[in-house]
Amino acid sequence: MTPAIPTSLRSTLTKPVAVFGRGVSGEGVLALLEKWGVPAIVYDRTGTPFTPEVAVSHGLVVFAPGFPPNHPWLVTAVAAGLECLGELDFASLFWRGRIVAVTGTNGKTTLTEFLTHALRQAGENAHATGNIGRPLARLVVDRSGGTDHEIAVCEVSSFQAETMQHFHADATLWTNFAEDHLERHPGLEAYFSAKWNLVVRTTEDGFFAGSSVIAHARKFNRTLPRSAWVETEGVAADPRLEATVFANYPQRENYLLAAAWWRASGREPAELAKAADSFRLGRHRMTRVGAIDGATYWNDSKATNFHAVEAAVSQFDRPVLLIAGGRTKGGGLSDFVKRLAPAVREIFLIGEVSAELAAACVRENLPHVFCETLREAVQRAAEQAGSGDHVVLSPGFASFDMFHDYQDRGHQFEQFVQELGKTANLR
DSSP: OOOOOOHHHHGGGGSOEEEEOOSHHHHHHHHHHHHHTOOEEEEOTTSOOOOHHHHTTOSEEEEOTTSOTTOHHHHHHHHTTOEEEEHHHHHHTTOOSEEEEEEOSSSHHHHHHHHHHHHHHTTOEEEEEETTSSOHHHHHHHTTTOOTTEEEEEEOOHHHHTTOSSOOBSEEEEOOOOSOOTTTSSSHHHHHHHHHHHHTTBOTTOEEEOHHHHHHHHHTTOOOOGGGBOOOSSOOOOGGGTTSTTSSTTHHHHHHHHHHHHHHTTOOHHHHHHHHHHOOOOTTSSEEEEEETTEEEEEOTTOOSHHHHHHHHTTSSSOEEEEEEOBOOOSOHHHHHHHHGGGEEEEEEESTTHHHHHHHHHHTTOOEEEOSSHHHHHHHHHHHOOTTOEEEEOOOSBSTTTSSSHHHHHHHHHHHHHHHHHHHHHO
16 A cells, blocks of 8 residues: 655655665655655755756755765755655655664664564564665665554664654663764764664654763763663673673663663563574674684674674773774774773784774874774784684774675685684694
C-alpha cells in the first residue's frame, strides 16, 4: 500500500521536489517520491547547481545529512521560501510504526544493531535504519509505510538531528557524549545542542541517557528528568554477560542503555540477556584479525573520534602499537595525545592529519612514525611488534582522505595483515 501524502506537505508537491545529494539518502528519497508518483530533480556536486533561478521551480527540498544548514544551496532555498527537510525528518512523516531512536558519540551503531536483534529474538518486527546505512526513506518504501506493530530502530547522527522539524521518537537512547564533529558544529555545546534537538522530539518518559550525557547536560544547563538517568560508567560486571560482547567496556555501556529501555517498556529482562548471548559485533569494531609471530592485530576502523580510540587502547594490559590518522574533524589534538600517551608505546601516523598529530606527539614524547600509506603503517608496526604485543588500527579520524569509507579502510588493513602473515609463514 502506498503511503498517504501528509497534509502538511501537499501544497509543496505541486512542483517537482528538489533532492540534494545522490547518495543512499537521496536514492531513498527518490524511491519514496516515485512511489507517490511525485516528480523530483536531483542536485549533486557533479550536476546542475541549485541557483535562485532554479529554486522558483520547486516547493520542497529534501536534503542528505551531508548538507549543513549553512550550505549555499539550503541558504538559497530558504531565501526563496521553500520548505527544507532532511531525509530522516521527511521520511518519518510516512512511517506508521513506532520509532526507537539511538544516538551518541560512540556505540550508536552497535546499540541499534543489538536492539534490532533482541527485538527480533523476542518475536517482534523490528528494522535497523537511519544513519546505520539503510535510510528511513528506503525502509518506508520497502515496508510500504510500516504498520502499528513494526519498530524502526533508528540510528540518528547530530547531522540528522540538528534540523529536525517533524521527526518524533517513541523512545530515544543516548549512549554517551564526547568531542566530535567540530568540523561541522562550531563548538562542543553546539554539537550537544544538535543532539538535544532529538531529545525534545521524544515522548515524555521515553528518554534514556548515559553518564557522560548527564554530565554534559548539567554543564550546558539542560534539564534531564531523573527518570532519564542511566548510570553507565564504572558499573560492576554482570555475570550473565561474561561470555558476551558486553562483558567489558565500552560495550557494557550499550547493554546498560538497552536494559534501561527494555525494562521501562515492560519487556522481560531475561529475553534481553538471552539475546546478548547470540549477538555479534559488526565488522571493523575492535575485531581480532589474527596473530603473527606472537603479536595480535586488531581492526577498529570504525573508531573515527578521540573517545573511541581512548576506549579501544584502554582494553589492553600493555601499551599498544597504534595506527592512527586520517581527515580531521576538529577538536583538541594536544589533549587527545596527552590522554592517549600512557596507553600507546608507538604511533604510526597516516593521512592528512599526520603533521598535526606528530607535533602533538613531540610535545608528549610519544614515539611516532610517518607512513605514506596504510600498508606501510602495517609493515612498520610489524617490525616493532614482539610476542604479546598488540597492533591496533584505531584511527580516530575520518577515512575520506585516503579511503572510500571506514569499511574500505578496515578491509584494506585486514588484507595487509593477511599478506604479512603469508610472508611470515614463508620465513
